[in-house]
Amino acid sequence: MGLAAVFPRPGSVRPLTMLRKLAVAATAFAVGLVPTLQASAQSRSVPIVRDAEIEALVSDYATPILKAAGLGSRGIRIVLVNNNSFNAFVDGRRIFINTGTLMQAETPNEVIGVIAHESGHLAGAHQQRLREQLRRAQTMAVIGMLLGMGATAAGAAAGNSSVAGAGGGLALGGTEMAMRNLLSYQRGEEMTADRSAITYLERTGQSAKGMLTTFERFANALSLTGTRADPYRISHPMPRERIANLETLARQSRYFDKKDPEALQLRHDMMRAKIAAYTGAGGGAMRLFRNNPRGIAARYGDAISTYLNGSPKAALAKIDALIQEQPKNPYFQEMRGEILLKANDPADAAKAFERAVALDPKKSSLIRMSYGRALMLTGSKGNMPAAVRELKAGIARDPEFPAGYGYLAQAYGQMGDIAEAELATADMHYYSGNIQEARIFATRAQQKLKRGSPEWIRAQDIINSKKPRS
Ligand SMILES: [Zn+2]
Numbered sequence: 001m002g003l004a005a006v007f008p009r010p011g012s013v014r015p016l017t018m019l020r021k022l023a024v025a026a027t028a029f030a031v032g033l034v035p036t037l038q039a040s041a042q043s044r045s046v047p048i049v050r051d052a053e054i055e056a057l058v059s060d061y062a063t064p065i066l067k068a069a070g071l072g073s074r075g076i077r078i079v080l081v082n083n084n085s086f087n088a089f090v091d092g093r094r095i096f097i098n099t100g101t102l103m104q105a106e107t108p109n110e111v112i113g114v115i116a117h118e119s120g121h122l123a124g125a126h127q128q129r130l131r132e133q134l135r136r137a138q139t140m141a142v143i144g145m146l147l148g149m150g151a152t153a154a155g156a157a158a159g160n161s162s163v164a165g166a167g168g169g170l171a172l173g174g175t176e177m178a179m180r181n182l183l184s185y186q187r188g189e190e191m192t193a194d195r196s197a198i199t200y201l202e203r204t205g206q207s208a209k210g211m212l213t214t215f216e217r218f219a220n221a222l223s224l225t226g227t228r229a230d231p232y233r234i235s236h237p238m239p240r241e242r243i244a245n246l247e248t249l250a251r252q253s254r255y256f257d258k259k260d261p262e263a264l265q266l267r268h269d270m271m272r273a274k275i276a277a278y279t280g281a282g283g284g285a286m287r288l289f290r291n292n293p294r295g296i297a298a299r300y301g302d303a304i305s306t307y308l309n310g311s312p313k314a315a316l317a318k319i320d321a322l323i324q325e326q327p328k329n330p331y332f333q334e335m336r337g338e339i340l341l342k343a344n345d346p347a348d349a350a351k352a353f354e355r356a357v358a359l360d361p362k363k364s365s366l367i368r369m370s371y372g373r374a375l376m377l378t379g380s381k382g383n384m385p386a387a388v389r390e391l392k393a394g395i396a397r398d399p400e401f402p403a404g405y406g407y408l409a410q411a412y413g414q415m416g417d418i419a420e421a422e423l424a425t426a427d428m429h430y431y432s433g434n435i436q437e438a439r440i441f442a443t444r445a446q447q448k449l450k451r452g453s454p455e456w457i458r459a460q461d462i463i464n465s466k467k468p469r470s
Helices: 016-028 052-068 099-104 108-123 128-136 139-159 161-167 174-183 187-203 209-224 231-235 240-251 262-279 296-308 312-325 330-342 346-359 365-377 381-397 402-415 418-432 435-448 454-464
Strands: 048-050 077-081 088-090 094-098
Touching: 048 052, 052 077, 052 094, 052 108, 052 187, 052 262, 052 330, 052 365, 088 108, 094 099, 094 108, 099 108, 099 262, 108 187, 108 209, 108 262, 187 209, 187 240, 209 240, 262 296, 296 312, 296 330, 312 330, 330 346, 330 365, 346 365, 365 381, 365 402, 381 402, 402 418, 418 435, 418 454, 435 454
Parallel strands: 077 094
Antiparallel strands: 048 077, 088 094
């Protein structure tokens, strides 16, 4: 599904027929192919990014660390936040990570170090009060709270740099101060998390250099300008002695100079190229990799940019050249599918997505949904059962992602199954947080469904659901 972003817009009601148009419109503001709505009325302006490739990579970064921290059995999910600032946090069920973090990190080891540090906080049960709130809160509300605070702090710092330079928090108002107190770790907790992180990195045979590099960057930025108020820096105090302690510990490891495996570094570069292409961050992919413009990452970013700029034919040639070099890369096939959809060739797009599904070691729900969506878009009656099958398979793995239900509704619509189409539409609205719309469609669907059937019961659940607080 490319880099699918959630762009919730308050109060908007979107008929299903508009979904495709919206998908195109989203690329106009440079990120996201499939804007969807997500639950939680409190924080509807927070964008979540869904992308199979990035989720797989961050999961590969995190899994060994979580295991080393004794957190491996929790089935922790990766949540990507579309924000250029640096932030990462773990709440016990999810790792939230900003695209800005991934862009700023030049190596996998830098991201892995941050995840190790966050896992240290989690394993140490730090910040209990905040964690309790995170556990109760919806994903969107949590991110809204954290990002909202980050934005306020950044604004305060930019508008009053001398004050911000002196103390950062001085320009914040009462609520923000309370929020800052809530979010900020204790100094002792920071030291503990650093030590835990080093243990996890040691257990997994990795260097703590990336963590040190990242924290040093923050510590320096703080003392130099104070104008870059990344939320991460506000929640993680980085006094000089902490960095010095960390460096001493990190250098004791025999892995200190160990580099990330080359293949992992390449995946990291490709991820950064993709984010750069979608967000324009770092001046775009070509600029980011200007030292290696013919490398795979630079050309991948270039292919994506070409596609986003509306030249599917040129983009197709570029992605095909990359596929020749890495025929087993599922994300190249996935991108080929996206390009072919833009070229109005859903039948060939479906073939590309089918290949991507077969090659995907992580069995991403997003690629399955893209395959189902392409089949649906062929408009061929014969393809609809397969479209429904694939969409349902994707939804089964990812039941809270609203876009899947939107495509499913369209597939059912093309099959003439109005009750199922209405129920899927109800689900789409439900997981978008539009409970009122969800109820309307669930009621309509229920009138056509067999009383007591699983579908009828699902409709009833939606009808009974409570309206979210505004
Ligand atoms: Zn910390």
